[in-house]
Amino acid sequence: MSNPLNFEVNATEGAARAALLTTRRGVIETPVFMPVGTAGTVKGIRFEELESPELDARIILSNTYHLWLRPGIETIKACGGLHNFIGWNRAMLTDSGGFQVWSLGALRKITEAGTEFRSHIDGSLCFLSPEISMEVQAALNAEIAMAFDECAPGEATHDEARQSMELTLRWARRSKAAFDVAQIVNLRSAGDSERGSSLIVREGLEEADRMSALPARQALFGIIQGASHLDLRRESLDRTVAIDFDGYAIGGLSVGEEKGVMMEVIEDLVPRMPADKPRYLMGVGTPEDLIEAAARGVDMFDCVLPTRNGRNGQAFTSRGKLNIKNARYALDQQPLDENCACSVCNRHTRAFIRHLYQSGEMLASILLTHHNLAFFLDTMKGVRQAIRSDQFAKFRREFTEQMHCGLES
């Protein structure tokens, strides 16, 4: 089948690259940060805000595991698929559920067939496999689906990591096969009606032209594993590429490995990844991580940091992290970040947001989430613009320097 994504690199600076990733539901400029929408919502923010020119999130991530357990696939199907159910008409990526189940720790049991686990909602026994994950992801019908993988812990030995990697490769093949079948079923039941309806008219004819050339099927990304072992990572890459996916992700980083290992793996691996396909670093990371990985040629990111830490009272700023609980902000008349142009920083002071947080007011989470997402998305916009104008080295240096004269250090 022809590629359901169009990926055109249009600027590079060193290993860093800026590209246009065209999907059935809009064009995404990369490097891109994907806000995480766990259960059909990016926690604490309305879709109108995500779509606003201020944030302009072109793609969000949804968690297969959560949606599969609640409300369940039958509900989502009956409501016309995930986009229709939640009211989001831009692009989406679904994870495979593998990592979420892996995170359950003692509650899960991994076999060749798949993973048995207890639901975090009601404790019932569930089973997830490559085939089930593909079926669920096909029902969710995001623009990008992920192969079902197994994640080795950061400190896995070479033997453990190899076993896990081999299992992931066998599951990758099963994922691909099940995915291809599911696509045929999806396309038959949907006809071509799906395709035309998702064109975003306001983006203009050029975008519509790009999109209309795409087949209606979903894209499927393969996931590279191998823990911190570079030889395994390279092998995982080669053998995953041999299966042939629409894009490639690096999984199993930022999962407890020693500091420095992540960039070492990225630096070694990314240049070996196919240049004509999107490269996605899963579950990473801080703004500094994003910039460093983009510098090494990564195109896509997702992370819960801006949303989760926002709800816990932490703001990301151009001068480092800010903990709004800190008493030093009780009378502080400055915005969260004096260099930020978001609607929160335009209107509200640290003193007010601290008061909201201390009072347990929902608005604290809403404002911190909004600002943090604005900061992450704006940082990536800066990265893209810098690469396009050949100023990325300068951008990266200045960003890092400013970050390190931390607010709270």
Place this chain on the structure above:
Amino acid sequence: MSNPLNFEVNATEGAARAALLTTRRGVIETPVFMPVGTAGTVKGIRFEELESPELDARIILSNTYHLWLRPGIETIKACGGLHNFIGWNRAMLTDSGGFQVWSLGALRKITEAGTEFRSHIDGSLCFLSPEISMEVQAALNAEIAMAFDECAPGEATHDEARQSMELTLRWARRSKAAFDVAQIVNLRSAGDSERGSSLIVREGLEEADRMSALPARQALFGIIQGASHLDLRRESLDRTVAIDFDGYAIGGLSVGEEKGVMMEVIEDLVPRMPADKPRYLMGVGTPEDLIEAAARGVDMFDCVLPTRNGRNGQAFTSRGKLNIKNARYALDQQPLDENCACSVCNRHTRAFIRHLYQSGEMLASILLTHHNLAFFLDTMKGVRQAIRSDQFAKFRREFTEQMHCGLES
């Protein structure tokens, strides 16, 4: 001192009236519903939404009791007053704290001097009196402050209600005296700088003209008590008017009295209230209550129902209440209210909002709060338009009929 509010009735139909209430911070069309912003935030909604043409809340209520305890007056003063602290430049009304303390029940002790109570935050012993309430409200510096009153329970006997009413009258005189002193202090410290800065330019020159004619001081409303005893209510009204306030409120309704008593009191009392001053029914009520009270000549309302019930999963609709928890909505593709044009009803289905509620997602509260406020504010807009076009009787009848063919009955 001259009146800090300009109140012009510009249409009537029966006892119902539509008016323009001009404050230092914008013109308010009445009958008006004031969203409740307990601790410096209307829970679950951003000020940008409240200001949007969709909701267009011209005035919100803030709770003196909550803000006094946290973050405290010194913080709010240091942050340039309440408007500046929270980032809201439209009109505000502060309650006196009396009702909130009264609601603490066993935690409070009432004496002639004032009310002793234990803070709901840390259990510390606090004392609120007419003088302290006026000092705090002057520091908060809302456009409208309320006299410090004592609320008798709905089932109070004649004797109990008289005692409470007499105390409220003595406190009303002390409130007025303390308020007048606090205004002089406020105006001296602020100069006239406060006044010009609060003009909302986008509302146009006409509004600016109206506002520039007003003195910079706050307005103070007196509160009529007397429980369900009409003779006491009338006496309370006459003796409160004799003290001379900028507006008059009916307190102590919707506090446990028998059904029917509230409208009986309103029907008897409102026609006797000064016609040239705003009439404010405190803490009431459902959309039906608002329309029935407006029909009897009430101008202003506040109530936590749209926000609090929204957080608890209840939507107000043109066909009655809807409990989103109800399993019947699991696959329901309709908006919360098919007759509602709000951004939530334009985008999201009952099935999705139910899923969010069941999943404990913050967005459930955000969406239900938004819709409920839109419904309350839009209902009041309908009331005003109907009165102006002499269609209020029809509007009221149709609204009530539609309400009664309930969604869930």
